[in-house]
Amino acid sequence: MRQIAAPVQRLPQEYVHLHKQEAVLLTNWSILGSGRYAVSAHWPRGGLFGDSVQLLLAQTIRQSCLLIGHAELSVPLSHQTLMEWMDFSVSSDFYDPKNKPDNLFILLTFRPNNPRSLRVELSILSEGRLVAESLLDFSWIAPGAYRRLRGAHAEVPWGEAVVPPAVPAHTVGRADEHEVLLAPTAAPHRWELRTDVSNTALYDHRVDHVPGLVLIEAAYQAAHAVTGPGRGPVRVMSTFDSYVEFDAPCLIDAVVVPATDEDTARVEVTGVQNGERTFSVTMDCPQ
Incomplete structure (x- = not known):
């Protein structure tokens, strides 16, 4: 495994489209090869998302995809990203507060749908145990095209x-x-x-x-x-x-x-x- 980012307490917010540093759950990433990547995450006790497994899990999936998209797959930071669909599953005992982890390991596989869309397969592990999986598509659109798409709703x-x-x-x-x-x-x-x-x-x-x-x-x-x-x-x-x-x-x-x-x-x-x-x-x- 080739390490491409030294461990840091939090990644730059712009990679995950967040302004608040405390909202960034990811800490590091690595290239595994053949469209595969590994991401590490830290779930704080309490904090902005409280102890909501639902919010923490959805944010971890979202942030992991954005991080690799921008840092490794040339998705421009200036473009708007669009989530088209997302499925995920989670082990039922993961909701037990006793099982809520501090640190997670996320494995991602990216496959292009077209030049502006990716299919992502994602697995989340806690202490080596598979606790969640996700499959999703996301795409991106240039600023000018996005403004035309949004029309009067571009400014609200x-x-x-x-x-x-x-x-x-x-x-x-x-x-x-x-x-x-x-x-x-x-x-x-x-x-x-x-x-x-x-x-x-x-x-x-x-x-x-x-x-x-x-x-x-x-x-x-x-x-x-x-x-x-x-x-x-x-x-x-x-x-x-x-x-x-x-x-x-x-x-x-x-x-x-x-x-x-x-x-x-x-x-x-x-x-x-x-x-x-x-x-x-x-x-x-x-x-």
């Missing part, structure tokens, strides 16, 4: 929207109202997405649309609301159809559907904005 007011009241935090598996992403509606198992940009664990810096990790976290909370207390999902399958904007309500529906395993509850979560589906997340949750 920041922090000016009225955030609707939250559902009780315990009903979505959170300890504090500040963490809640769902507001009640008149329909059962339907909520309005709360885009509270003061939540720095989800909104590290100003952006022109709701980040994908916010949508996955909202889906976690919706799944908890319909299945009740229990372990976190062991499989998550996410598809992002279009951007979720800040200037219109995004409604989130959750429904329990038949699962292949009788010990598992499968929850389908869908986001709709302006009458069009914007994302969907399917979660398998142990009962």
Whole structure:
């Protein structure tokens, strides 16, 4: 294995599109050859992401892909990256606080889909034990093309929207109202997405649309609301159809559907904005 970066306490934030140093979870990377790379990560106790395995895991996957994309695969830092879909699975006992690691080892394999898109296979190990796997596609787009794509949404007011009241935090598996992403509606198992940009664990810096990790976290909370207390999902399958904007309500529906395993509850979560589906997340949750 050829080491290409000496161990550091934290990597430069620009590699992972973050402004806050405390949000950077990765510490080092190495080339393994044939499109394969190794990344190390440190999960702090407490801190910005608290003890949320869901947030820490999703951030670790996101940051690992961005790091290798920029540092090794010539993805320009000036370009916008787009997550098209992401699936991942995690061992159920990994949610046990006693098993929460300090350090992780991530193995990644990158394959080009086209000159501006990559398929990534990712495995996460804790003390040599495989605890999570992920498969995803991400692409990138030049600044001028991105501005044309976004049109009037390229510049949006920041922090000016009225955030609707939250559902009780315990009903979505959170300890504090500040963490809640769902507001009640008149329909059962339907909520309005709360885009509270003061939540720095989800909104590290100003952006022109709701980040994908916010949508996955909202889906976690919706799944908890319909299945009740229990372990976190062991499989998550996410598809992002279009951007979720800040200037219109995004409604989130959750429904329990038949699962292949009788010990598992499968929850389908869908986001709709302006009458069009914007994302969907399917979660398998142990009962």
